[in-house]
Amino acid sequence: MDVDLSKIDHELCLVLERLTREQGPLEGGWLVARARRELRDARVDHDAIVSAVDSSTLLAWLPTGEVAHLGEVLDGAILTLRVRAGLAGRTDLWCSVSVQPLLNLAACAPIPLADGSGVVSRPDTGHEVLVGPPGWLPPVDRYEVIGLRLGGGRLSVERVDEASYPDLEEQQRVKELLVKHYRLERWFVGEDDLASRPAEVVRALAHARLEDPHLLCAPHPPLEELLHLALRKDEEHHYWRDYAAQVEGTSSFWVGGMPDALHHELSARARLYGMSFDQYVVAVLGQAAWRTPFAEDMGPWQDWDPSPPDQEAAPVVAISDPAR
Numbered sequence: 001m002d003v004d005l006s007k008i009d010h011e012l013c014l015v016l017e018r019l020t021r022e023q024g025p026l027e028g029g030w031l032v033a034r035a036r037r038e039l040r041d042a043r044v045d046h047d048a049i050v051s052a053v054d055s056s057t058l059l060a061w062l063p064t065g066e067v068a069h070l071g072e073v074l075d076g077a078i079l080t081l082r083v084r085a086g087l088a089g090r091t092d093l094w095c096s097v098s099v100q101p102l103l104n105l106a107a108c109a110p111i112p113l114a115d116g117s118g119v120v121s122r123p124d125t126g127h128e129v130l131v132g133p134p135g136w137l138p139p140v141d142r143y144e145v146i147g148l149r150l151g152g153g154r155l156s157v158e159r160v161d162e163a164s165y166p167d168l169e170e171q172q173r174v175k176e177l178l179v180k181h182y183r184l185e186r187w188f189v190g191e192d193d194l195a196s197r198p199a200e201v202v203r204a205l206a207h208a209r210l211e212d213p214h215l216l217c218a219p220h221p222p223l224e225e226l227l228h229l230a231l232r233k234d235e236e237h238h239y240w241r242d243y244a245a246q247v248e249g250t251s252s253f254w255v256g257g258m259p260d261a262l263h264h265e266l267s268a269r270a271r272l273y274g275m276s277f278d279q280y281v282v283a284v285l286g287q288a289a290w291r292t293p294f295a296e297d298m299g300p301w302q303d304w305d306p307s308p309p310d311q312e313a314a315p316v317v318a319i320s321d322p323a324r
Contacts, residue, residue, distance in 0.1 A: 009048065009051070009052055011039060012035060012039065012044065012048060012049075012052045013052045013055065013056045013058075013059070014108075015034075015035050015038050015039060016031060016035065016049070016052055016053065016056070016059055016067065017056065017058045017059060017069065017108055018109075019031065019034060019035075020059060020067055020068060020069035020072070021069045021071060021109065021153075024068070024069075024072060025062055025064075025066040025067065025068040025069075025072060026066060026067055027065070027066055027067075028046060028049050028050075028065065028066070028067060029046075031049055031067060032044060032045060032046055032048075032049055035048075035049070049067070053067055057070065057101075057104050057199050057202040057203055057206075058070045058104060058105065058108060060073050060203075060206045060207070060210065062210065063210065070101060070104065070105060070202070070206055071105055071150060071153055073206045073209050073210060074101055074150050074205070074206070074209060075150055075151060075152065075153075076149070076150070076151060076213075076214075076217050077149070077150060077209065077215070077216045077217060078147045078148065078149040078216060078217065078218070078219055079098060079099045079101065079102065079147070079148050079149075079216065079222075079223070080098065080145050080146065080147050080148075080160055080219055080220060080221065080222045080223075081093075081095060081096065081098050081099050081145065081146055081147075081148065081222055082098075082143060082144070082145050082222050082225070083140060083142065083143070083144060083145075083146060084142065084143070085142055086139075086140065086141050086142050087137040087138065087139060087140050087146070088139035088140075089139070090137055091131055091132055091133065091134055091136065091137070092129050092130070092131050093129065093130045093131075093132075093137055094127070094128065094129050095128045095129065095130060096128070096222070096224055097197060097198055097201050097223065097224050098222035098223040098224045098225075099130075099148055099223075100198045100201050100202050100223075101202050101205060101206075102120075102130065102148055102150075102155070103122055103128055103130065103198075104198075104202055106120055106121050106122040106130055107122045111150075111153075111154070111155045112153065112154045112155070113132065113133070113136055113154060113155055113156070114151065114152075114154040114155060114156040115156070117133050117135065117136060118132060118133035118136065119132070119133075120132040120136065120155055136157060137157060138157060138158060138159045140159050144159065145159075145160040145162055145219075145222065146158065146159055146160060147159075147160040147219050160219045162221075164218075164219055165219060165220060165221060166218065166220065171220060171221065171226065174215065174216070174220060174226065175226050175227060177208050177211065177212060177215065178204060178205065178208050178223070178226070178227055179227060180208075181203075181204035181205075181207045181208045181211075182200060182201065182204040182227065201223065201227075205223070266280060266281060266284075
């Protein structure tokens with residue numbers, strides 16, 4: 001997602017967010033007319049609507065061409081969060097990127113609780129915190145998992161048993177779908193950006209839900225755990241291992257003309273073994289080199305003799321046939 005923050009029409013975004021939140025998915029032409037009237041601005045046209053939707057994490061284009069609110073797209077989804085402190089008796093929930101969509105929704109308007117006990121809001125303190133009435137949080141211990149589900153515009157919170165997660169194969173399929181959309185938001189650059197990560201995660205989740213409306217309707221691991229390699233590119237062990245390898249006695253070089261098939265194969269094996277591409281290539285080259293006699297200084301290759309210098313070839317001894 002490449003957005004020039006200096007050119008975002010925030011007033012138009014707020015109008016579109018409120019209209020879609022209150023009335024559901026709306027057609028672009030209707031939004032143009034309504035936004036013009038509310039803002040008293042004749043410059044609002046279809047291009048302005050497109051720009052506003054593309055720059056907002058609270059709006060999404062439906063395949064039908066209508067504009068939908070993020071709450072509508074995530075209706076029925078349950079986002080899980082591993083809490084970093086016990087929640088007994090607390091009204092504040094400190095969040096992470098795993099529930100970033102809820103943080104964005106609550107920052108714009110309070111979210112009613114499903115049990116009718118009040119609303120959940122995000123304070124104007126700059127902290128990534130959701131605050132609600134007493135008793136809205138289950139009394140879980142530190143490092144346990146809770147689930148926050150949106151349904152009909154209302155929020156419910158429950159303790160999640162990690163044993164209830166889908167099997168690893170299903171988790172991998174969900175991960176692949178989310179990562180595909182996250183990488184599209186990154187414009188294929190392949191690197192994570194801490195500044196834009198929250199917005200990109202929200203938009204990636206929204207687009208993945210449009211592709212699969214049943215995505216995350218059952219509890220899964222928190223997004224930051226499910227998407228560890230995609231979201232923690234800046235914190236991967238590869239970075240520190242590669243950094244530590246840049247010491248005296250090492251060299252770097254560029255390889256040109258590598259066949260695509262070989263590059264893909266080496267990359268796949270590196271991922272399989274949890275290594276960076278450079279690490280795996282160095283390991284393979286080292287293994288190939290040091291397994292051969294040429295690893296030692298054998299002198300000119302013309303004089304190299306593979307047989308041991310102090311031993312002669314053992315004579316071949318015929319074994320008599322015991323049947324005779």
